[in-house]
Amino acid sequence: MTTLLRYFHTLRHLRPIQIAARLRTHLQSPVADTRAPPPRRSLTGIYEPVIRGAPSLVAENTFRFLNVERACTEAGDWRNPQATKLWLYHLHYFDDLNARDAEVRAAWHTALLRRWVDQNPPGAGIAWEPYPVSRRIINWVKWSARGNELPPTCQASLAVQARWLDRRVEYHILGNHLLANACALVHAGLYFSGAEAQGWYEHGMRLMRRELCEQILSDGGHFERSSMYHAAVLGDLLDLINLVRAAAGTVPADWAVIASRMQRWLAVMSHPDGELSFFNDAAFGIAPRLAELSAYGARLGLEPQAAALEALTVLQPSGYVRALAGPAMLLCDCAPVGPDYQPGHAHADTLSFELSLDGRRLLVNSGTSQYG
Numbered sequence: 232m233t234t235l236l237r238y239f240h241t242l243r244h245l246r247p248i249q250i251a252a253r254l255r256t257h258l259q260s261p262v263a264d265t266r267a268p269p270p271r272r273s274l275t276g277i278y279e280p281v282i283r284g285a286p287s288l289v290a291e292n293t294f295r296f297l298n299v300e301r302a303c304t305e306a307g308d309w310r311n312p313q314a315t316k317l318w319l320y321h322l323h324y325f326d327d328l329n330a331r332d333a334e335v336r337a338a339w340h341t342a343l344l345r346r347w348v349d350q351n352p353p354g355a356g357i358a359w360e361p362y363p364v365s366r367r368i369i370n371w372v373k374w375s376a377r378g379n380e381l382p383p384t385c386q387a388s389l390a391v392q393a394r395w396l397d398r399r400v401e402y403h404i405l406g407n408h409l410l411a412n413a414c415a416l417v418h419a420g421l422y423f424s425g426a427e428a429q430g431w432y433e434h435g436m437r438l439m440r441r442e443l444c445e446q447i448l449s450d451g452g453h454f455e456r457s458s459m460y461h462a463a464v465l466g467d468l469l470d471l472i473n474l475v476r477a478a479a480g481t482v483p484a485d486w487a488v489i490a491s492r493m494q495r496w497l498a499v500m501s502h503p504d505g506e507l508s509f510f511n512d513a514a515f516g517i518a519p520r521l522a523e524l525s526a527y528g529a530r531l532g533l534e535p536q537a538a539a540l541e542a543l544t545v546l547q548p549s550g551y552v553r554a555l556a557g558p559a560m561l562l563c564d565c566a567p568v569g570p571d572y573q574p575g576h577a578h579a580d581t582l583s584f585e586l587s588l589d590g591r592r593l594l595v596n597s598g599t600s601q602y603g
Contacts, residue, residue, distance in 0.1 A: 244571040252402035261399070263353030268390035269423040278376045278477040279530045281329055282466060282519045288327040291339050296321040306350040310357055317602060323347075323363040328374040340374075341382065348388045354395065361399045362408055364392050365415035369470065372418040376474060393419035393431050400438070406573040407453070407460050410446065413438035414467045421478045436483075439471065443489055451492030451536075452549035455569045457511035457576040458500050462518035465493040469527050476531075491536045494528060497521050498538035499546060499553050500562065503590040508562050509598035510551070510583070511569070512576040560587045 242250065289295045292304045296318050303309065303322060310319065325347075327333065328340055351358040358364075371389055375381050381389065396415060401408040413435045420432025446454050446464070453461040468490050475482050500508050501521045507513055519527075528535060538544075544553040550566025563584040568577035578596070586594040 246405070246572050248402050249405060249572060250403075256399075256403055261354050261395075263359075263391055264394040265353060265387075265391055268387050269425040269428045271386070272421060272424040272428070272478065274376060274477040275479045276477040279473050279527075281373055281377070281470065281473065282523045282527050283329060283331040283333070284326060284519065285516060286327055286330040286332060286336070287321070288330075288336055288339060288343075292343070294322060294327075309347070309351055315602075316357065319357050320360075320363050320366075323351075323358045324366040325370040325374075326366075328370050328379075329377070333374075337379070340379075344371075344385045345382050348382075348384045353388075353391050359392075359395060361396055361401045361412060364396050365408075365411040368392055368396065368415040369411075369418050369467070372422045372474070373470065375422065376477065389419065390423065393423075393428075397431055397434060400434075404573065404575075406446070406455055406570065406575070407464055409438060410442050410464055410467060413442060414471055417471055418474060421474055421480070440483060443468075443486075447489050447493065448548050450546045450549050451489075451494075451496035452500075452546060452551070453493070455511070455573065455576045456549060456551075456566050457513055457569075458497065458507040458509070459513040459518045460511075460576060461493065461500075462497055462507060462521070462524060465490060465497065465524055466519045466527075468493070469524065469531060469533075472531055472533075487533050490528060490533055494521075494524060494533075495536035495538050496546060496549065497524065498535075499544055500551060502562075502585070502587045502592055503560060504587070504592065508585050509596040510562075510564050510566075510580060510585075511578050513596075513598045515598075558589045561585070 287294050287296055289300065293300065293302045299318055301308070301311065301314060301318070309322065327336065333340065353359065368389065371381060371385065393416065396412060400412045416431045416435030417439065420428045420430070420435060422428070448454055453464050468486065472482050472486055472490065497507065498521060502508060505520060505522055506515060507518070507521070525535060540555060542555055546552070550564070552563040552565055554561045554563070561584055564580050564582060568574045568581075580596060583596055584594070585592070585596060
């Protein structure tokens, strides 16, 4: 009876599409579509410099994620059973392609790209789960848009990955995963040309339009109430604006307004040191910092909404409060844990608070960086 009740109290919050998609995921026997890739597209506009995060490729074939350093030299290392799932997710993202000083690691990157294709056959293992596929597509396309050339085998793989993702959008999870899927489909659709690529682009744009309306609240906050994921979603939105413009596409008129609201929200929810607060899933060094996002938005010509230094700022409907008094700044969580159907980033932190004094953090939540 206890088990049945647990299932009932879990399932009653889920949306029907989540249940149907989970069943479909378990019943499917996926087969990758390995046809030749569509033709390449040339960017006709200016692709602005993107945010460059901290390097994670610390030596040839050696990575540091989540403060853990491991080598990836053999095929089995891509799915190392000694590593946590989140560490392996990061391994398959290829964030280092667009990290700071990536140019000095270009030879390592090219070899790693070729090796990934050789050692991760289509549809097999953690590498082909929809979320790492999404992050990898985005990073490969950004790297190419910055003036690099994907090896032919990687161009072919990119098309296979886009087809795979196009049929495996994460409706069973929804939330920020769905936005990442959409962002990746738009990136793939603008890397290639032709009818197939146009289909990926339109699918991704439909998802973005719909999900931004639901997931970005009227005060600019992301509905999962995590400052870190909020920053990550804002970074993806700015990347999309950048690429769509460079491909001479039409950026939806409301995207600039949404991005400005999101930037203001993050400014309110950041400490005087410029770093984010630790409500819900949050840690340093994962998502872009406020200053980086603000500078990126400025390069794209976006007008930020100023986060006025009022004595009391109430973010509604997000549910957070900022209070200022002399040298003190207090951030208080009066928010719900997130959407009822996706509380995966919530902590038991209702009515918790963080306090900075004279510009330094005095009291903070513990934050988190992984699920293990």
